Amino acid sequence: MRLFFSKQNTIYTLKMKYNFSEIEQKWKQYWKDQNTYAVSNDIDKPKHYVLDMFPYPSGAGLHVGHPLGYIASDIYSRFKRMQGYNVLHPMGFDAFGLPAEQYALDTGQHPAVTTEKNIARYKEQLDNIGFSYDWSREVQTCDPKYYKWTQWIFTQLFHSWYNTATGKAAPIAALIAIFEAEGNAQYPAPKGTVQFTAAEWASYDETTQRNVLMQYRLAYLDHAEVWWCEALATVLANDEVVNGVSERGGHPVEKRKMRQWFLRITSYADNLLHSLDKLEWSEAMKEMQRNWIGKSEGAQITFGIDNSDAQIEVFTTRPDTIFGVDFMVLAPEHELVLSITTEEQKAAVETYIAYVKSRSERERMAEKKISGCFTGAYAIHPLSKKLIPVWISEYVLAGYGTGAIMAVPSGDERDFAFAQHFNIEITNIFGTHFTGEKAYTDKNVTIENSEFVSGMSIADATQAVLKSVEESNSGRRTTNFRLRDAGFSRQRYWGEPFPIVYKNNIPYTIDEPALDLKEADRSLPVLLPHVDTYKPGPNGEGPLANIDSFVNVTNNKGEVLRRETNTMPGYAGSSWYFLRYMDPNNEHLFVQPELAQYWNQVDLYVGGTEHAVGHLLYSRFWTKALHDLGFITFDEPFRKLLNQGMIQGSSRFVYRIAGTNQFVSSGLKNEYTTNALHVDVSMVDGTELDMEAFKNWRAEYADATFILEDGKYICGSEVEKMSKSKYNVVNPDEIVSQYGADTFRLYEMFLGPIEMSKPWDTKGIEGVHRFLKKLWRLFFDEQTEQWLVTDEDATKDELKALHKTIKKVSDDIEKFSFNTTVSQFMIVTNELHDLKCHKKAVLEPLVCLLAPFAPHLAEELWHKLGNEYSIAHASFPVYDEQYLIESSKLYPVAINGKHRTNMEFAMEAAQDDIEKEVLANEVVQKWMEGKPHKKIIFVKGRMINVIV
RNA sequence: GCGGAUGUGGUGAAAUUGGUAGACACGCUAGACUUAGGAUCUAGUGCCGCGAGGCUUGGGGGUUCGAGUCCCUCCAUCCGCACCA
Known part of the structure; x- marks a missing residue:
């Protein structure tokens, strides 16, 4: 048996040994006692704002991957502080969210309780690592003192619209003034089609006026599809739907339209795109946002339907190919589908729609198998007047463009594959370039076989077609964005309640006089009520719908009005939290303007790339809206962005011989039929399994037997995401107690470049x-x-x-x-x-x-x-x-590019002298083999290369 | 499918941005000190070869006096894709 000597023995006999635990405890206490990291709003000092993406406090606690970015930002903060900056380096918690609610459903524990517990645990773990946060500035998104202001910002967005003439958000009152003066001819609704004069506006009743305004508000109500699970009687998030069934219980799910809140981020699409240029973000990150915004210039063209009044609007980026249209494709959810489908095709179309309802958008986009269904209807080509069959297919998405396309199989790969699959005849508009083998997508080509645009380049043909459709009133130039308005409703409990009350089914913010609410109901925050059960409400509503005392509000007139029962999504609180750190305890303002002015943009924002398009886009949008409305003076939240990579887990496997309780060492596993099983990494030293620990791990392994190599059981290993289920999670607390926080911090940094993922x-x-x-x-x-x-x-x-x-x-x-x-x-x-x-x-x-x-x-x-x-x-x-000045340099000397020797020369030596000495050198002569030199390349301070 | 990234020793990686590939560490080998070693120190360690030497940055091709770095092409792996946050 081996003898182990405890570390403690040695530590206490040698006083002057590096005793990290004593040292670290002492200084942590000192920093706390002295308030060393408290940040003052000393607006005369140069400031620096260093921020981490705040964590969601999950029940699992931190693993060693989480602190990577926090360590980097802490190093940078301390560095800047020592350089004399007033550094704002706060931390907080993104504390509303689905996991806490799911946990509540499973265990009955209130999310507020578990969240508080998780936060306490996170703080303890973070403090263990020695971060220089000013905890007095902490924010928690689930705190009413915080979400009061989240609701307040929502109220501002509700009462604002985007003025395309000025390119800025403005109060809705200004819009009403415009309507009263001149109607909406100059200010069409972003997605609406209503048109009215001042007189018509004046004649509308309140309901109609509010409905019109809804089409302009930055926060507005509309309908959208959500995953609906009949068995659970609830709406599900995307990641609660796995392989087309609910993750919990495996029940069937389908998409269903529901009334939802949205934020009109699309109004800012161009602004969000262009102001990326002034940010110090990685090109990769900017590119992801650009792609997400997805600006494309093209045309909206109207196709009539044969024997019908219906019209199909399509969006295309290639109007030049309009004479190559062989069929039309509508998204299966397109509103015209059922009305244009012929009797003969009705059954087939309905079957197909039912199939698509069970498919997620991602599945649809990734699907290689071609599917679709003919509607029986024919569209009329706006220029050639030819009849074109109308199909539906899942590859056309309702949410993008107009939800309908004109298919040009000779010029588009997906259209081509579709035409081939369904034997639709293909019109060739590219002459010899199109072989019939695959679509011709090259942009450098002359259009042929296309009436008046034959012989034109793509650019010329595009202009000619646009002119023609505009003249015949069947189309217009448009810019389309892939970006969609942000769904802002959740049918959940654990989120911010909306400061909204309905009257006659029309939403008002609680402070609006029209509601005439009692004083207590008129002010923010609208508190999230306590519930006893987290079960969904009726008709797909959230749990809040079950609480009558919350839902029903009686106003001063004695009318019983109804509150909004949705809650806000996770990104609501995280879209503006960086502003609250500047002035976290202000009860009268979300942030005092002078402090927002002083602390200004976040100078360094550190977080993972997984937030590339969600959080980072929404925060930018909120910042811009708050800027336009005059609350802050800057319109971009994060000047510089640093993306840390993921720390992956290194999993360990044992190999069980199929049908036995015998385990074979990794090197011998190929001689048997085995199943690989994850084992806890704590039972493995390197790759060698502690067999006793393994036997004690679980009852089923108590009498496990092993086939060893060299007397050891060697585990297999694989790099995977760090997660509980893979038994590869390493807790920073363990590392800190074993080696100290300083070692832990250094090691995380030593592992490799910060932005790279590594095990x-x-x-x-x-x-x-x-x-x-x-x-x-x-x-x-x-x-x-x-x-x-x-x-x-x-x-x-x-x-x-x-x-x-x-x-x-x-x-x-x-x-x-x-x-x-x-x-x-x-x-x-x-x-x-x-x-x-x-x-x-x-x-x-x-x-x-x-x-x-x-x-x-x-x-x-x-x-x-x-x-x-x-x-x-x-x-x-x-x-x-x-x-640092060097007086001489040891040069590498190469002959024909191959390094052969090194020679030392003074930095100031003349090139001629160096060349002479080099040629005289024994080694150099040996490798020149008596041949004359062609030239000598000498780069001062770098190298010498002799060419023979 | 679309988008973003990454491939260098047994392992994590470095390389002044086109100029000695493998710094710094882990691991391993040998040795010293020691009651002890999971402390510390010394030497070695990319691969092939006894050696001279040759080869080597995912594969193939190119530009250059010179390529891990630039260009073309192929391959593999990881991440994100709108209700997880």
């Missing part, structure tokens, strides 16, 4: 831990328990090592290249050990450099060096070029 490997942490111990030994002799630091003057070599490090560290932090910074710390520590340097003149600046990375250890050494204030307020060292 977690606990084994590698020894390296950085060793480095900290080695650094410690520059200050202390562990054997003699002596403080080694002296006041001697530093040598040239020592200063060079120091200043090289100052330069590298400062440059790398600005580039967010933290992994190379840690390497540099290791390099300089190795160098100082070799130089036996224990001089304060070198070590003190070094401690300051290290402070953002390993704040506890740095604080300890800083105080041991005789400083009385926190290192958080020390100055970051600045390098001096004079210590």
Whole structure:
């Protein structure tokens, strides 16, 4: 049996050993007592705002992947603070959401209770890692003091419209004034078709007027499809629907239209697109937003229907191909489908629609199998007057464009595949370019076989067709966006209630005089009521519909009115939280203007790419709307964005021989038929399984037997997402207690570039831990328990090592290249050990450099060096070029591009002299094999290459 | 399907942006010190080869005196896709 010696024994016998747990506890307490990280609104100081995407506090707690970005932003914050900036670096919680509600459904525990518990746990875990947050500025989106202002912003959006003439949101009162003066001829509704004069407007009753205004509001009611599960009598989120059935219970689901709130983000599509240019985000991230917004220029063209008054509007980016139209395709949900379908096709169309109802949008887009159904109807070509069959197919989506396309199989791949599959004859409009084998999609071509545009380029043909359809009133130029208005309703409990009450089925915000609500019901926040059950309400409504005392409001006239029972989605609270940190306790304003002006944009925003198009787009939209309405002075929330990668789990597998309780080691598994099973990574050292631990893991493995290789059971491994179900989760608390927070912080940074995904490997942490111990030994002799630091003057070599490090560290932090910074710390520590340097003149600046990375250890050494204030307020060292100048360079010398030897030359040596010396060199002569040199390439300070 | 990214030793990675590929670590091998080692120190460690030397940055091709880096092409893996947040 092996003997294990406890760490504690050694720690207490050697006092001067690096005792991270003692050090870290001491300074955490000190920072707390001294309020070291409290941020004042000192508006005379230069500011820097460093923000993390706040977490959703899940029941599972943090795993080692979560803090990666937090560590990076903390390093940057501490760095900026030491450079003299007033740094706002807050943290909070995105605390409304589906998981807490699901947990409540399963266990009956109130989401408020579990959320509070989870937040407490998160804070404890975060504090463990030594972050420099100002917790007095914490926000929680589920706190009524916070969501009061989320509701307030919603109210502003409800009472606003987007004025296309000014390109800005404006109060709805201004729109009403316009309607009263001139009707809406100059201000058509974004998606509506109503037109009226001032006189007509005046003649409308309140209901009609409100309905018209609804078509303009930035927050508005409309109808949209949601996943409906009859068995659960509820609406489901996309990820609650798996393989076409509900995740819970596996019940069938279908899409159903419901009245929902929306935010008119599409009004800002162009603005959101163009102002990307002024942001310091990665091109990849901007590209994702551009694609999401999906601007495309084209035309909307109207096709009549034979024997019908109905008209089909299509959107196309290729009006030039209009004479190549061989069929039309409507989205199966298109409103005209049932009315134009002929009797003979009715049954087939209905069957097809039923099939599509069970399909998610993503399935439809990814589907390679072609499907569709002929409606029996024929459209009339607006120019050639030819009759064109009208089909429906899932590849046309109702939400994009007009939900209908003109199909040009010779020029579009999907149309081509569709035509082939259904044997639709293809018109060739590209002459010899189109072979009949596949669609011709190249844009550099002459259009043929197309009446008056034959022989034209695509550009010319596009203009000619547009002119023609505009003249015949059958089409117009339009810009289409892929971006859709944001669905803002959830039929759920755990979210912000809407500050909306209905009167005569018309929504009003609670403060509107028309409702005449009692004082108590007229002010924000509308509190989320306590419930006893989280079951859905009737008719697909959320749980709030079950609570009569919430739903019914009696106004001053004694009328019983009805509250909105939907709640807001998860992104409501997260769309503006960065503003609240600036002034978190203000009871009168969502943020005081002077503070918003001072703290301004977030200078560095750190978070994962998974938010590329959701959260980041919505926050930009809210910021722009708040800016237009005059509440803040900037129209982009996040100036610079840093995306951290994911830390993946490294899973371990054992291989059970099929039908037995015998497990075979990884290397021998191919000799048997086996099933791979995840095992908990904590039972595996590297890849070697602790067989005893495994037997004790679960009763079913108690009498497991093993087939070993070299006396060991070796596990298989695979990199996967870190998750409980894969038993590969590593908890930061464990790492911190074993190695300390400073080691943990350094190791996460050392793992690789911050924006890259990488697997977690606990084994590698020894390296950085060793480095900290080695650094410690520059200050202390562990054997003699002596403080080694002296006041001697530093040598040239020592200063060079120091200043090289100052330069590298400062440059790398600005580039967010933290992994190379840690390497540099290791390099300089190795160098100082070799130089036996224990001089304060070198070590003190070094401690300051290290402070953002390993704040506890740095604080300890800083105080041991005789400083009385926190290192958080020390100055970051600045390098001096004079210590870095090199007088000579060891050049690599290559012959014909192959590196053969190295030769040292003075930096100032003349090229002629260098060439002479190189040619005279023995090694060089050997490789030149007596041949004359053609030329010599000399790059000063870099290399020498001799060509023969 | 669309969009975004990534491929370099046994492993995580570095490379001054076109100039000595593999810094810094992990792991491994050998040794020193030690009552002990999961402390510390020393040496070695991309691959092939006894050696001289050759090969090597996912595969193939190209530009260049010189390519991990630029261009073309193919392959593989990961992430997102609108009600998870």
